[in-house]
Amino acid sequence: MELRHLVSFLAIAEELHFGRAAASLHLAQPSLSQHLRRLERAVGVELVARNSHEVRLTPAGEAFLDLAxxxxxxxxxxxxxxxxxxxxxxxxxxxxxxxxxxxxxxxGALTALDSRRPAVDVEMFEMRTGPQLAALADGKLDVAMVYGRPNSTTLRSRRLLRVPLVAIVGEKHRWAGRQRVPFGELADESCVLFNRAQSAAMYDTILSAAQSSGIQLTIADEVDDPGATAILTAIKPIVGFASAARGAFGGSPGSPRTTSVALYDPVPMLDLYAVWADGQNPLVDAFLACLPGTPT
Structure with missing residues (x-):
């Protein structure tokens, strides 16, 4: 069954006249008749009955019409x-x-995209860097917004902004209430980190800052979920790490409260990148046009 045969049948059903139906499709009448015969052979029943006086749909043709x-x-x-x-x-x-x-x-990017391309639907997934890059490689994401520039020849990236990391502590921690502490003071604290595969750039930035301060971090816990990290720091005398944006959030209503403390000497900084697969994707191009920065 071919689409052109269905189109020919619909024209016949509309006109109930082979000559007018053929003219509406810019076909010769013998070609139109051939299309109908082939469609009827494919379906296995007669769809159109005609004689010298009239053209009409058979009961089978009437049943076939709406679905066609x-x-x-x-x-x-x-x-x-x-x-x-x-x-x-x-x-x-x-x-x-x-x-x-x-x-x-x-x-801001989605507001701009919606004004320029209102018919584009967006699905969003909040994840750490490692899972985002894995989803991008598997074709499950079109764009990833991650820490660090991936070292890959198949990916393109755009630097969006710099993000400072802060210490996260519970409200009863001895640092609570302090505005900032030197990174070196972490030598006397127990910390909670995460598996490096979850966010290699963030992990390496934290350890590099420790090395620059001449200290070695004491890792008491390893938790991959940022929400679980916040809970641990709220109930234990340990220090977690987060972006300044997440640290300022302080947790959802009803959850254990945490506070953020700025770190300095050095200030651990991360670059946030938009990352996408190298190749033609007009939807990605439309979104990138709404982002700051220059592709690399």
Whole structure:
């Protein structure tokens, strides 16, 4: 069964006249008749009855009509959707992001995208850097917003902003109430970190700052979920690490409260990047046009 045969059948059903139906499709009448015969062979029943006086649909043709219209309409819609996606004017964009990107980058970028491409749907997933890059490699994300520039020849990136890291402590911790502490004071504290695969750039920045301070961190716990880290620091005398944006958040209502303390000498800093696969994707291009920075 071919689409052109369905279109020919619909024209016949509309006109109930082979000559007018052929003219509406810019076909010769023998070609139209051939399309109908081939469709009827494919379906296995007679769809149109005709004699010298009239053309009419058979009961089978009447039953076939609405579904045939639906099939042709859906094919037309599919074509329009494909053309819209090819130009970046419609489709679904899957974006991964971390907390600072969600607070400082995405709101403005998505507002601009919606004003320029209102037919584009966006799916968002908050994840650490490692899981985002894995999802990007698996084709589950179109854009990742992560710490650090990936060392990959198949990925492109754009630096968006710099993010300072802060210490996170509970309200009863001896640092609570202090505005800032030198990084070297962490020598006397127990810390909670995460598996390096979760965010290699953040992990390495913390350890590099410790090395610059001439200290070695005491890692008491390893927790991969930022929310769980906040809970641990709220109930234990340990120090966690977070972006300044997450540290200022302080936790959701009803959860154990934490406070952030700025670190200096050195100030641990991270670069936040937008990352995407090298290749043509008009939806990604449309989103990138809404972001600050220059591709690298």
């Amino acid at each position: 219209r639906d099939i042709v309409a859906r094919v037309d819609q599919a074509g329009k959707a494909a053309r819209a996606a090819a130009t970046g004017s419609a489709g679904t964009l899957r974006i991964g992001y971390n907390f600072p990107a969600g607070q400082r980058v995405l709101p």
